[in-house]
Amino acid sequence: MTERLYFNDSYCFEASPLVNEAEFDQEKSEWSLVLDKTIFHPPGGGQPSDEGQISSHGVLSLAVDKDLGTIKHKVACKDGASFSPGDLVFLNVDEVVRRRHARLHSAGHLMDVAVRKMGLMFQSSKAYHYPDGSYVEYLGSVPVEERELMAKKIMSVANETIQKTKDTDLVTSRIEQDGTRLVFLSSEDIGCPCGGTHVKHVKEIGHVTVTRLVEKKKFIRVCYSVTNLE
Template sequence: MTHMLFRDDPYARDARARVIAHTAEGGVVLDQTLFYPTGGGQPGDSGWLAWDNSRMNIATAVKGEGAQIALVPSEPVALPAVGTHLEQELDWDRRHKHMRVHTALHLLSVAVPFGVTGGAISATHGRLDFDMPDAPDDREALEEALNSFVEQDARVSDGWISEAELDAAPELVKTMAVKPPRGQGDIRLVRIGEEDDWIDLQPCGGTHVARTGEIGALRLGKIEKKGRMNRRIYLHLDT
């Protein structure tokens, strides 16, 4: 398995690791990695691997077999041999923007209290699809509410809940199309706010900023009709 360093510290930018496998598609599997793999609407991280006198650009990371994470080179190249010790480095600017957008989308799911049917994250903006018949009445009020959450500079933290505890609190699961993984032990929860006074609490495996103030100013984008009971709302980072 690959130890997920991004869970230990989402702000870590570089780390040592050892190659433990290659994939049939030309990916590299490390014993531990900073690279978040594509999932939950969040893109896989990009960056670099360096060993001896060699350097490899990593385009993305994906989930491999079992609990492995495979790093995908940006072009076909000779891979570091199994057993090689190397340095891994994130494209930190891109990852940090993903973190800001991801936390902002959790805030959007609070400001728009409808079931979430889909979502996606990029380095400049994100979007959520909501199970709602009509667009929000007041765009300006919605944008003000989102920026108010940011200005609170609320703490963002994580914890764990058992499947039985989650079953007893189904209101925590906002996503209608994608459910938290089952049969893999406890489920990670991301909390915005304090334990006894939280803004949002929901299952999530992605990376987030430490405080909402780190998101920066938010700008509401397009609101599209995607079906009789579906509205897509875009949210942009202002900087």
């Protein structure tokens, strides 16, 4: 099991874990490392992978072994560097990328909060928290003539929620007995199962724009963006 340090602190950008497993692919000149703990978020849950380095070597990709609960870190090594179990390594996550992902992911959760506050009987389906077109998708339907107005209303409620959240009311999370992690945007939030990274306070999300509502088959997609995204 790889301990995921970002569960407790999304703004932990450096760490020094131990190597549990190390396997070298000679053809690709890359190492596959399993660490005892990590700050790297792998792709999943609608969130992109983190970027960064392990002991000055670029991280190529991250993958989760769901059966073992481990995260494999693929590392490019073209200078003859080697890794062995028990080695102490230094992790460095790209801070700009991490903060970008956290803002977009938290903004997606904010869409859920706004939808609930409006009393819409939408059932969450999936989400896409990537910079090239973020959205949250729900099982539900909205007449074409009502979509523009509803998009504006969701945006208004979302930004009002940001403005009215007290500075001391931080984003929190907890692990349930079954291992599920719940994330709460504030003390008023009912929580949402999530394994991603988030801002410390909803005000860090910035202004949210709901760009449009799109319906596909039985699903309504709420497309959104955030301001000043680096």
